[in-house]
Amino acid sequence: ERSRDSVDSLRIQREPQNKVTVVLGAQWGDEGKGKVVDLLAMDADIVCRCQGGNNAGHTVVVDSVEYDFHLLPSGVLNKKAISFIGNGVVIHLPGLFEEAEKNSQKGLQGWEERLKISDRAHIVFNFHQAVDGIQEQLRQQQAGKNLGTTKKGIGPAYSSKAARNGLRVCDLVSDFSVFEEKFRVLAGHFQTTYPNLNIDIDAELEQLKVISVLGYAERLRPLVTDGVYFMHKALNGPSKKILVEGANAALLDIDFGTYPFVTSSNCTVGGVCTGLGVPPSHVGRVYGVVKAYTTRVGVGAFPTEQDNDTGDLLQSRGREFGVTTGRRRRCGWLDLVLVRYAHMVNGFSAIALTKLDILDTLPEIKIGIAYTADGKPLPSFPANMDVLTKVQVTYETFPGWCCSTEGVRSFDELPSQAQAYISFIENFLEVPVKWVGVGKSRESMIKLF
Numbered sequence: 307e308r309s310r311d312s313v314d315s316l317r318i319q320r321e322p323q324n325k326v327t328v329v330l331g332a333q334w335g336d337e338g339k340g341k342v343v344d345l346l347a348m349d350a351d352i353v354c355r356c357q358g359g360n361n362a363g364h365t366v367v368v369d370s371v372e373y374d375f376h377l378l379p380s381g382v383l384n385k386k387a388i389s390f391i392g393n394g395v396v397i398h399l400p401g402l403f404e405e406a407e408k409n410s411q412k413g414l415q416g417w418e419e420r421l422k423i424s425d426r427a428h429i430v431f432n433f434h435q436a437v438d439g440i441q442e443q444l445r446q447q448q449a450g451k452n453l454g455t456t457k458k459g460i461g462p463a464y465s466s467k468a469a470r471n472g473l474r475v476c477d478l479v480s481d482f483s484v485f486e487e488k489f490r491v492l493a494g495h496f497q498t499t500y501p502n503l504n505i506d507i508d509a510e511l512e513q514l515k516v517i518s519v520l521g522y523a524e525r526l527r528p529l530v531t532d533g534v535y536f537m538h539k540a541l542n543g544p545s546k547k548i549l550v551e552g553a554n555a556a557l558l559d560i561d562f563g564t565y566p567f568v569t570s571s572n573c574t575v576g577g578v579c580t581g582l583g584v585p586p587s588h589v590g591r592v593y594g595v596v597k598a599y600t601t602r603v604g605v606g607a608f609p610t611e612q613d614n615d616t617g618d619l620l621q622s623r624g625r626e627f628g629v630t631t632g633r634r635r636r637c638g639w640l641d642l643v644l645v646r647y648a649h650m651v652n653g654f655s656a657i658a659l660t661k662l663d664i665l666d667t668l669p670e671i672k673i674g675i676a677y678t679a680d681g682k683p684l685p686s687f688p689a690n691m692d693v694l695t696k697v698q699v700t701y702e703t704f705p706g707w708c709c710s711t712e713g714v715r716s717f718d719e720l721p722s723q724a725q726a727y728i729s730f731i732e733n734f735l736e737v738p739v740k741w742v743g744v745g746k747s748r749e750s751m752i753k754l755f
């Protein structure tokens with residue numbers, strides 16, 4: 307029997323100890339989350355990834371060296387922080403080691419001592435990537451349009467997870483013969499489904515095998531940890547700064563995004579809980595990263611797209627090419643109907659507004675503030691893509707500032723037109739803007755409060 311005292315002490319209402327700070331994309335991705343994460347990761351103790359795979363890309367510039375991160379949390383640059391890849395992430399192991407290698411050549415040091423990987427994370431295999439390519443081809447043939455996936459096997463790996471024949475990190479670092487058997491079953495399943503699939507199962511197994519020098523199991527084992535226990539200790543132990551960097555973005559979320567042109571994971575705030583094993587009471591500040599205009603990669607409805615000189619200007623000034631694929635991004639005006647929708651789902655504490663300087667040369671700037679369909683105003687962001695394709699956007703027009711904001715380091719130094727642009731966004735969303743980005747470096751993120 308427990309003593310009366312211990313029961314009493316349990317019954318005292320306690321505030322959760324440590325909370326996680328979350329950074330999420332609020333549009334269709336490529337908002338510049340990396341820069342915000344990098345800023346916050348400087349004094350973080352733990353930096354986590356909770357969803358997605360190496361289909362996302364973060365560029366972080368430190369001392370004019372450009373690091374590219376796809377799977378590694380960009381916090382891995384901080385020598386004092388532990389990087390954690392949670393159970394909600396799907397991991398292509400050759401991709402992970404290759405990425406670490408590339409960044410090591412640029413100066414990243416000691417990452418293997420600072421990286422932890424959840425044993426419940428699912429593995430992306432080479433055949434998942436091959437299947438991703440085949441599925442895209444089939445979509446193109448059958449429906450005349452593909453999803454524009456990055457062909458990194460993310461969708462097929464999450465499909466295996468949901469179909470319950472996926473393999474997890476804990477399987478790979480355990481009995482290899484059991485792993486091999488499951489691996490062959492999974493690969494066989496894809497071979498039956500896609501007769502054109504040309505994969506070398508034995509070669510991939512060999513690559514994964516324990517004994518081989520190139521094998522991942524041996525290099526992986528020291529990094530693998532029980533993610534739930536790891537997070538639990540971090541949240542309930544001594545005071546710690548814990549950061550979660552979202553990959554992809556709200557409008558690419560499997561549930562809330564512009565389905566079917568979405569990614570396969572939960573990119574909104576709920577993914578933090580399911581992808582790390584963190585109770586909701588431990589979710590603290592949630593920062594939404596919003597680009598000062600809108601971009602979108604690949605196909606799908608894009609109400610504020612400017613398929614003309616304006617879009618071209620944003621594309622070239624903003625250097626809007628994908629980090630993972632090199633694809634040219636479609637560009638258009640800031641769409642606050644869309645960002646407000648992302649806020650409804652995520653409940654942003656504040657916003658980081660990035661790439662404001664890209665608008666420096668425009669004489670006139672617009673913001674989409676309402677949608678109408680068939681002459682009727684829409685109360686929110688529509689679920690149906692056919693509706694979204696034909697909505698009419700109502701714009702608010704702002705005078706541009708037509709001067710360079712490069713080198714500006716405070717809100718007061720910004721041209722008044724730029725200040726008005728920012729204030730409008732805050733008032734519309736009823737969320738404060740905490741940072742404004744006017745360049746590539748860490749210093750170019752102006753802190754407003």
Ligand SMILES: *[C@@H]1O[C@H](CO)[C@@H](O)[C@H](O)[C@H]1NC(C)=O
Pocket residue numbers: 394464560570571572576580
């Ligand atoms: C996303 O979230 C939903 C709802 O919680 C869950 O059923 C699903 O498994 C999650 N998907 C992934 C890929 O984590």
Ligand SMILES: *[C@@H]1O[C@H](CO)[C@@H](O)[C@H](O)[C@H]1NC(C)=O
Pocket residue numbers: 611612613614615616
């Ligand atoms: C640019 O293109 C968009 C559609 O892509 C159109 O709505 C807009 O009016 C165009 N702007 C100009 C200045 O032609």
